[in-house]
Amino acid sequence: MNTARITRRTLVKSAAVLASAAPAPLLARSVTRPRVGRYTGLAENGVLAFKGIRYGRAARFARAVAEPWDGPALGADKFGPICPQRAMGGEAQSEDCLFLNVWTPEANPRAGRAVMVYFHGGAYTTGSVTDPLTHGAKLAAEGDVVVVTVNHRLNALGYAWLKPFGARYADSGNLGQLDLILALQWVRDHIAAFGGDPARVMVFGQSGGGAKIATLMAMPSAKALFHTAATMSGQQVQASGPAHAWSRTQALMAALKLAPGDVEALRTMPVERLMEGLGATDPVMGGGVYFGPVLDMTNLPRHPFWPDAAQQSLAVPMILGNVREETRAFLNPRGPKLEGLSWENIAARILPEIKIDLDPVWVVEQYRSREPDWSPQQVYYAATTAGRSWPGQVIEADERAAAGASSTWVYQLDRPSPVDPLRGAAHTDDIPYVFGTLDAPGSFSGTDEAARRLSIAMMRAFTGLAKTGRPGLPEWSAYRLPERATMVFDDTVRIENDPRRWQRELWATAPYVQPGT
Template identity: 50%
Template sequence: MRRRGRVIDRRSVLAGLAATPVAARGASADPVVATTYGRVRGVREGGVAVFRGIRYGADTAPRRFRRALPPAPWADIADATRYGLAAPQTRATEPTGEDCLFLNVWSPGLDDARRPVLVYLHGGAHAHGSGSDPLTAGGNLARRGDVVVVTLNHRLAGLGYAYLAALGGPAESGNVGNLDIVLALRWVRANIARFGGDPARVLLFGQSGGGAKVVTLMAMAEARPLFHRAVTMSGQHVTAAGPRNATRRAAVWMERAGARDPAKLARLPVDRLVAAMATPDPVEGRGEISFTSTLDHHVLARHPFYPDAPREAAHIPLICGNTHDETGYWLRDTLLKGDTDWTNLPDRLSAQMVKDMDPGFVIERYRAIYPDRTPGQILLAASTAGRSWPGHLIQAEARAALNGPTWMYQLDFPAPGGGGVLGAYHTLDIPLVFANIGVADAPTGDGPAARAVSAAMADAFVRFAATGDPNGGGLPAWPRFTLPERATMVFDTHSRVVHDPRRDERLLFAVAPYIKPGG
């Protein structure tokens, strides 16, 4: 997810775009790998072989709203030294285009070591982002854990998730972004051994919208055989969009773009479609049109975690993670301004809570539970517990009911900026897991405390990818999440296991159901 207050000029980071196959070039030391579609040439950086912009799918423009096709084979060596185009999106910070099905690989060795493979799905809801964020570059994690790291781009927003089936469009249109990921995972299965990875040990992990896609793929029969462990980082996805609301959104988008039917929409210039995506959502009445995975009874036949966790995925080990202060990400300006008081707190809290509860009652209970907290601190805690935390709890509880191997973590390490008032906010675990705390603009800082937390998290993810169990190393014993114990690994300067953390807050909000906005 794009971090507020930090716009990355990726044009300077990318220094170009992934090319179509070109003749062999560069020094003889440059790594070359023969994939199922043709040879690719990367670079070596710090002892790691890096391949940026490997094509895993054909240009999606000719098949807009339809399942993408694999790429056509090429004869020459394709340049894989520059990131590929990101998917078309509003507020883009890097070059975009419909020819966006590219992935990136970091590997410590192009041998037959069969290393664990970590495939990351970027955040940004289902509408923004790419696999080229500097904070998710895989070099440090690959080097630290002797693993292969993969990031990827796929179709987003209306081009990836507009449900046009009820309007006369393709049946799969509401989930083609997920089908792109399936195509990428098929590429991994067929090719990753040539990059030193083990196709039988693939961890699929993602943050925010990426984590939501992870658990959605666990509910998709077509995707499940392609990965073997999963991690959702702040991906509180319980339900997908229902087909009626998804149709309503697609109809508004089509009208705003000036198309009378999906066939016309498929022929319009892509810039016109992107501009129309910025229309306020017709269901929620704010923001942009909310395109997301859709219960289409076709590609996605059930919700990810409703009415339960999918039994067909119960065998896949899952880590379900969240940050202690998720909403510090959205409340950044308010919290840094510091003007929340007892008078304006009810309105501010009401605007953030998903659970339909009286904000006055919630504030009264929080003042009793935490009598020393300020209004701003209560706003942060109660908005997190009433908005971002419930989905994670539902996921872990549903998995526990199936006795599926599940572990839960909570990041408590606060961002040092702003005097710590933002807490451990949404996205803060990304540079920690990728061991990228030294990257410019990493919100964690690069001090001894951040290094300790990063080491604990990155190593746990590596062990999980390797064995399906995060335990080991210097980490305290991490029990599976079961009921009623609710064992949770709290990652902090001194990581520890806590049973039923924030119990009083959990019980306070447990009286109201969790209903995804606009679902």
């Protein structure tokens, strides 16, 4: 890989190009702090960083409008606030949260580097790109790309379905997705000034971020805004139907003790109170109330991957990935759900964690006959992963292959955490390998030689897709039926055809239920 390093000479050269249109009083400052347009950033870990750039503004439950490019000079050296949410503390939260961040090896409009735009996880409800695991400096430097990370509206603010209240709310249910489209339009229009190529834009995202990308692939207004895509343990086979989405809005309003028709109170109440309503029970799936994309027939006129892959997505080269034991990240091996786990109670404990309606007693019998040496814990995590998180990715890859989209590549992360042996290879563990943030807080990758080798391989794969339209690992075979070639990322990186075949076939005997539908 090329490693881009920022020296004083580079800064001076970049500043000279960019300052030619700048007012004279700002010219001297741009020599020591990079400036693009009206935004002044900073040097960070060998690249230039521009943080907290506003890309839009929005009133509650209304479609966002783009932020003008021209205007008074602004500092871009710290992250903007994140979307209000219940699960995250310690960060500034605000409904005014439409900010993005850019890391670039060189703020040269003639550089034309590939652009990688990251959408965060959190199942449409929580999360942000201020997490140190997703800071883009190392990926930009070591991958020689421009990295953009995006915050947007989440939970009820981004996805509550309010259209039954009138035309004023016609875009509700998909406002969070429309925020992402607005951010991609910003990239199209302005990323060249930061050294990026607007004709080589890749979107990538983990968990909910991957699901957002899958949904964008069925949204007409997102067409041509990105050219390649990668999803990491994130899939969206189906959106919420409007009836289910409406029942969730009503559950939210009931939890807030509002009359069923009092949308004005919902629109004007303090956001802190609105967040309290997210503790409502989901009337469709149980658990916390779910808000996600809605099949509104305008912004989202079809399900992303049902009954097949959206036609507009087939020409987009795509990586789809999954982690071998996803559920170890949120079904704590040290927590009460695993305490006292045995062959006698494992079926009952598996049942509430799966999204495919199969008899858990029968499921356990199949696992024990296939893998007689596995412990109850191994069966528990394999079954809950294969019956909950993994099938959506299999469906998406298979639908693309069935439709003749040859530019599809699939991976499986198998490397267990050397930091926490009980964690295994769990949900989110691919993030630090792709971003190169092995030593960031929250990383379970370790920083040993094996971790560094795997990070280089995964970075190469992702940046190669951004740059050329195919992964940067020549040995990675495209995913086709019936072989289902899969890159296994472990201490040894290798291709296997249809790993976990018998588990895939077992869980395919009943329909997959998309979480949230």
